[in-house]
Amino acid sequence: MSRILAALACCLPLAAQAFDLQGHRGARGLAPENTLPAFAAALSIGVTTLELDVGVTRDGVVVVHHDRTLNPDIARTADGRWLEQRGPAIHSLSYAELLRFDLGRLKPGSDYARPFAAQQPVDGARAPKLAEVFALARKAGNDTVRFNIETKTSPQAPEETLPPAEFARALVAEIRNAGLASRSAIQSFDWRTLAAVQAEAPEIATVFLTGRDFPDAPQKVRESGGRIWSPDFKVVDAAMFRQARALGLQVIVWTVNEPAQIAAMLDLGVDGIISDRPDLVREEMSRRGMKLPQPTPVLP
Numbered sequence: 001m002s003r004i005l006a007a008l009a010c011c012l013p014l015a016a017q018a019f020d021l022q023g024h025r026g027a028r029g030l031a032p033e034n035t036l037p038a039f040a041a042a043l044s045i046g047v048t049t050l051e052l053d054v055g056v057t058r059d060g061v062v063v064v065h066h067d068r069t070l071n072p073d074i075a076r077t078a079d080g081r082w083l084e085q086r087g088p089a090i091h092s093l094s095y096a097e098l099l100r101f102d103l104g105r106l107k108p109g110s111d112y113a114r115p116f117a118a119q120q121p122v123d124g125a126r127a128p129k130l131a132e133v134f135a136l137a138r139k140a141g142n143d144t145v146r147f148n149i150e151t152k153t154s155p156q157a158p159e160e161t162l163p164p165a166e167f168a169r170a171l172v173a174e175i176r177n178a179g180l181a182s183r184s185a186i187q188s189f190d191w192r193t194l195a196a197v198q199a200e201a202p203e204i205a206t207v208f209l210t211g212r213d214f215p216d217a218p219q220k221v222r223e224s225g226g227r228i229w230s231p232d233f234k235v236v237d238a239a240m241f242r243q244a245r246a247l248g249l250q251v252i253v254w255t256v257n258e259p260a261q262i263a264a265m266l267d268l269g270v271d272g273i274i275s276d277r278p279d280l281v282r283e284e285m286s287r288r289g290m291k292l293p294q295p296t297p298v299l300p
Helices: 002-009 036-045 130-139 164-177 191-200 217-223 238-246 259-268 278-287
Strands: 020-023 049-056 062-064 146-151 184-188 205-210 228-231 250-253 272-275
Touching: 020 036, 020 278, 036 049, 036 130, 036 278, 049 130, 049 164, 062 130, 062 164, 130 146, 130 164, 146 164, 164 184, 164 191, 184 191, 184 228, 191 205, 205 217, 217 228, 217 238, 238 250, 259 272, 259 278, 272 278
Parallel strands: 020 049, 020 272, 049 146, 146 184, 184 205, 205 228, 228 250, 250 272
Antiparallel strands: 049 062
């Protein structure tokens, strides 16, 4: 019965949902992405949801990391040397091996670093376990913040991750072990993992991510059993937004960082914004008299 009630709670009518301010990869614009310092920054600013990405290591640990492989624009070896090319797949490493890589700053002069001039480095930051992110929220005393967790699988690179259904089961087990099914959502561009979650854990919300080249996205999301659509904000115009609304979808756009873009999405009426700069979203929300998520300051 509790699973049924939780499933219903994740699908409340749109009018009952508060605006969802999501800190992208924690707060990537301010601290190293997907690290405990980034999630601490987001909690301290005040967000509704921590958005993050996960992989599964060779020894079965669910870890927080965006790319399926180590990114040379953020990864250094233990002696401080930048990777010269894409590193090994997360799934090919044990968790102990993954911890050898420092993810605490952006590679100077890289294209990847250019949009994030305000990001403060935290040398020594590592890829945390998902359980450690859950523990950080508890440490902050925040018993309402949600977790929007992206599965990093791809049909184009099946050898780099667990198969979709196994990946989904590992993530669901971690969420359930933490008692956080009612406060978690699983999102993906690889909808195979979402189908697995819907079958395995109907009490956990699923979020359908789409990019720029996805015609009839709202209709396809609804046909796939989705209730939450998360598109690139650049493709969402008034007509597409009305179509999503007519299909009963919530619309949470990614990744909206500039003040003018934030204002435009709020004018459109989206249900949530995923942003590298949740502080800037809060400023615009405050100007409009919108209710702000409670900050819960915490150290990583």
